[in-house]
Amino acid sequence: MNLSVPQIDGVSQDPDEFGELRERLVMRLETLLPMAEGEDDPVGIAMRACLLSPGKRIRPMLLVLAGQGLGSDSSALFDLGCATEMVHGASLILDDLPCMDNAQLRRGQPTIHRQFGEDVAVLAAMALLTEAFRLVASTPSVPPEARAPLVARLAEASGMRGLVKGQYRDLHADSRMRSTQAVATTNALKTGALFEAAMLMAATVSEADAFATAELSRFAQALGQAFQHYDDLIDESGGDGKDTGQDRGKPTLIALLGAETVRWRLSSQLEQAEQHLAAVFPADQPIHRYVQALSIRLMRAN
Amino acid sequence: MNLSVPQIDGVSQDPDEFGELRERLVMRLETLLPMAEGEDDPVGIAMRACLLSPGKRIRPMLLVLAGQGLGSDSSALFDLGCATEMVHGASLILDDLPCMDNAQLRRGQPTIHRQFGEDVAVLAAMALLTEAFRLVASTPSVPPEARAPLVARLAEASGMRGLVKGQYRDLHADSRMRSTQAVATTNALKTGALFEAAMLMAATVSEADAFATAELSRFAQALGQAFQHYDDLIDESGGDGKDTGQDRGKPTLIALLGAETVRWRLSSQLEQAEQHLAAVFPADQPIHRYVQALSIRLMRAN
Numbered sequence: 094m095n096l097s098v099p100q101i102d103g104v105s106q107d108p109d110e111f112g113e114l115r116e117r118l119v120m121r122l123e124t125l126l127p128m129a130e131g132e133d134d135p136v137g138i139a140m141r142a143c144l145l146s147p148g149k150r151i152r153p154m155l156l157v158l159a160g161q162g163l164g165s166d167s168s169a170l171f172d173l174g175c176a177t178e179m180v181h182g183a184s185l186i187l188d189d190l191p192c193m194d195n196a197q198l199r200r201g202q203p204t205i206h207r208q209f210g211e212d213v214a215v216l217a218a219m220a221l222l223t224e225a226f227r228l229v230a231s232t233p234s235v236p237p238e239a240r241a242p243l244v245a246r247l248a249e250a251s252g253m254r255g256l257v258k259g260q261y262r263d264l265h266a267d268s269r270m271r272s273t274q275a276v277a278t279t280n281a282l283k284t285g286a287l288f289e290a291a292m293l294m295a296a297t298v299s300e301a302d303a304f305a306t307a308e309l310s311r312f313a314q315a316l317g318q319a320f321q322h323y324d325d326l327i328d329e330s331g332g333d334g335k336d337t338g339q340d341r342g343k344p345t346l347i348a349l350l351g352a353e354t355v356r357w358r359l360s361s362q363l364e365q366a367e368q369h370l371a372a373v374f375p376a377d378q379p380i381h382r383y384v385q386a387l388s389i390r391l392m393r394a395n
Numbered sequence: 396m397n398l399s400v401p402q403i404d405g406v407s408q409d410p411d412e413f414g415e416l417r418e419r420l421v422m423r424l425e426t427l428l429p430m431a432e433g434e435d436d437p438v439g440i441a442m443r444a445c446l447l448s449p450g451k452r453i454r455p456m457l458l459v460l461a462g463q464g465l466g467s468d469s470s471a472l473f474d475l476g477c478a479t480e481m482v483h484g485a486s487l488i489l490d491d492l493p494c495m496d497n498a499q500l501r502r503g504q505p506t507i508h509r510q511f512g513e514d515v516a517v518l519a520a521m522a523l524l525t526e527a528f529r530l531v532a533s534t535p536s537v538p539p540e541a542r543a544p545l546v547a548r549l550a551e552a553s554g555m556r557g558l559v560k561g562q563y564r565d566l567h568a569d570s571r572m573r574s575t576q577a578v579a580t581t582n583a584l585k586t587g588a589l590f591e592a593a594m595l596m597a598a599t600v601s602e603a604d605a606f607a608t609a610e611l612s613r614f615a616q617a618l619g620q621a622f623q624h625y626d627d628l629i630d631e632s633g634g635d636g637k638d639t640g641q642d643r644g645k646p647t648l649i650a651l652l653g654a655e656t657v658r659w660r661l662s663s664q665l666e667q668a669e670q671h672l673a674a675v676f677p678a679d680q681p682i683h684r685y686v687q688a689l690s691i692r693l694m695r696a697n
Contacts, residue, residue: 127555136555136563187521192513211494215517216563219489219524220555226528227550230543241542244532252525253429253438257518261438264514 111154111383118153119145121171122178125228139209139217140224143182146200151387152177155316156291158380159309162373163299169234170298173243177291179225180251184260184287186218193264222251235298243294250290259283276346277318285317305373312369315362316384319391322359326352326394356394363388413456413685420455421447423473424480427530441511441519442526445484448502453689454479458593460682461611464675465601471536475545475596479589481527482553485520486562486589492516495566524553537600545596552592561585578648579620587619607675614671617664618686621693624661628654628696658696665690 122144127137153174160170189196189204190211196204206214229244249255259282266279292309295301301309325345329352346355367384374380424446429439455476462472491498491506492513498506508516531546551557561584568581594611597603603611627647631654648657669686676682 135567136559140555183521187517190514190517192517212492212566213563215489215492215494216559219485219520219553220559222521222524223528223550223554223559227547227554230532230546230550236540237543238539241532241539241546244543244546245529248525248529248532251521252529253442253522257438257522257525261515261518265437 110379111386114157115150115154118150118157118171118174118178122175125172125175125224135209135213136216136220139186139205139213140182140221142208143186143205143217143221144178146202148178148200150174150178152181152287152291154383155288155313155380156295158378158383159292159374160295160299162378162380163295163301163305165295165299167234167298169232170295172228172232172234173294173298174291176225176228176247177287177294179221179228180247180256181287183218183221183225184251184256186214186221188260190214193260225251239297243297246293246297247290250286255282255286255290259286273346273349276349280318280321281314283317284320285314288313288317288320301373308369308372312366312373315366315369319359319362319366319388322346322355322362323391323394325355326359356392359394360392363391412681413688416459417452417456420452420459420473420476420480424477427474427477427526437511437515438518438522441488441507441515442484442523444510445488445507445519445523446480448504450480450502452476452480454483454589454593456685457590457615457682458597460680460685461594462597462601464680464682465597465603465607467597467601469536469600471534471600472597474530474534474536475600476593478527478530478549479593479596481523481530482549482558483589485523485527486553486558488516488520488523490562495562527553531596541599545599548595548599549592552588557584557588557592561588575648575651578651582620582623583616585619586622587616590615590619590622603675610671610674614668614675617668617671621661621664621668621690624648624657624664625693625696627657628661658694661696662694665693 123141126141126144127134153171156174156177157170160167185199186205188194189199190206197207198204202208204214205217209217225247226244229247230240232240232243235243251257259279262275262279263283266275289310292313293306296306296309325347328345329347346358350358367381367388370381370384425443428443428446429436455473458476458479459472462469462475487501488507490496491501492508499509500506504510506516507519511519527549528546531549532542534542534545537545553559561581564577564581565585568577591612594615595608598608598611627649630647631649648660652660669683669690672683672686
């Protein structure tokens with residue numbers, strides 16, 4: 094923790110307080126990804142393009158900060174964080190495909206299938222997903238008997254009970270699903286599941302007790318809902334370097350409740366997230382400042 | 396081992412000697428896959444359609460027979476076998492996509508994307524791949540510390556150093572790759588890697604020694620080459636319920652060497668495979684009869 098950073102109400106005034114940590118994560122990602130072998134390895138180049146383009150690294154940042162806050166100084170936190178980022182990257186590549194959202198832009202750049210072709214995009218997604226599991230199963234600083242539960246945790250968040258199910262529900266939402274509860278379930282699967290896996294992996298490595306583990310799980314779900322609300326709001330307004338209007342015709346909460354109510358819900362979910370976090374971490378823990386800075390950014394959505 | 400089966404030269408005369416084992420594997424697969432929840436879960440239905448359609452189950456059959464031949468009676472062999480079948484199924488769904496081979500038929504049925512749409516096909520492949528890793532990481536009859544190396548093994552065969560790389564090379568083979576060595580490398584990645592993972596998982600669970608493990612690895616690579624030769628031959632002639640002519644323009648060995656030489660190589664690879672197998676298993680082991688029956692079928696390719 095950098096004590097020299099001036100703070101007001103616990104919010105860091107130094108926009109770069111977490112810059113160094115983010116950089117360490119990116120450097121680790123870079124080491125873990127295949128080296129670009131020139132034209133012979135476009136799948137590797139696509140994997141790197143997906144994961145090394147500027148990104149917020151929210152899942153790995155939260156995983157590392159939570160693990161450190163729980164007293165772990167294991168370098169495993171970085172590798173597990175990178176694994177969540179690989180699964181997230183794979184899901185973004187697939188979401189953007191012509192047969193899914195057919196997105197042209199992501200983080201201000203042409204989407205991976207537009208840069209490398211659909212076949213390379215699909216193979217890069219599969220390779221990222223597989224590499225995430227290989228990485229978790231091979232993390233040297235975690236004892237072998239603890240690795241298998243971490244793999245299972247990540248797989249549950251990624252597969253047919255998590256991300257995959259959320260993505261399907263998101264694509265095929267029809268009239269039966271036009272309820273706020275149904276949208277919340279889709280959000281929980283599509284975004285909450287991987288946040289939750291990140292928190293549970295941090296808790297496992299840090300040998301957190303059942304209470305802390307449960308609170309971190311609730312924190313992740315609330316933050317996941319907040320992120321989906323934010324995504325809905327920026328889809329209307331543009332921003333974040335993505336296509337706008339991708340959600341037209343989908344039963345987002347904005348269509349159901351109006352933007353004003355969604356903004357209120359976003360704020361309320363962020364408040365809940367911070368309460369669950371406060372149940373685990375003392376107020377001076379860096380993770381609070383990280384989440385507060387995140388919250389401020391999310392609340393700026395129009 | 397069913398001693399009542401009449402045998403000539405070690406080849407089973409009972410076409411159903413392995414029927415019961417195959418059925419047990421299919422029943423286990425059925426239990427492991429998500430239950431079809433009606434129209435609400437087309438991804439689950441697509442996963443079942445992919446894996447429960449009639450198939451030869453070669454990877455799990457080899458894994459179980461090798462493991463049992465090495466003295467293991469662990470029920471883990473069945474789960475690990477099912478995991479290899481899930482990875483194989485995922486790779487078939489992806490291979491058939493419009494952006495890859497654009498295949499219309501597989502095992503005499505419309506391909507998964509033709510039955511369920513491209514988006515569901517991609518999600519089902521992602522879910523099968525993820526479920527394979529979850530399954531290996533959770534196999535109750537394997538001690539937790541042994542599970543992580545099995546996950547890593549399967550991931551290495553499936554990802555950017557195995558199946559994914561083989562599929563990319565197969566799709567994008569160009570003039571630089573028109574050598575028999577280059578085609579052999581593609582075959583090793585595309586087919587050999589998963590056969591090898593199956594053998595290495597059987598060896599790990601059965602605590603096989605280094606010699607047996609290395610021989611099984613060589614057996615798997617030879618069998619993988621034989622399968623790719625067989626695939627090339629039937630692609631020319633039709634059969635096996637797949638589209639024909641998919642390989643036109645690809646530098647298959649047939650284009651390089653002619654069908655007669657490929658048939659000779661197929662026979663030679665099968666002979667090598669059986670030699671490596673004989674270095675590990677006594678002649679009366681069922682796995683010999685299984686591989687011999689497989690060899691006879693492969694040699695019938697025109």
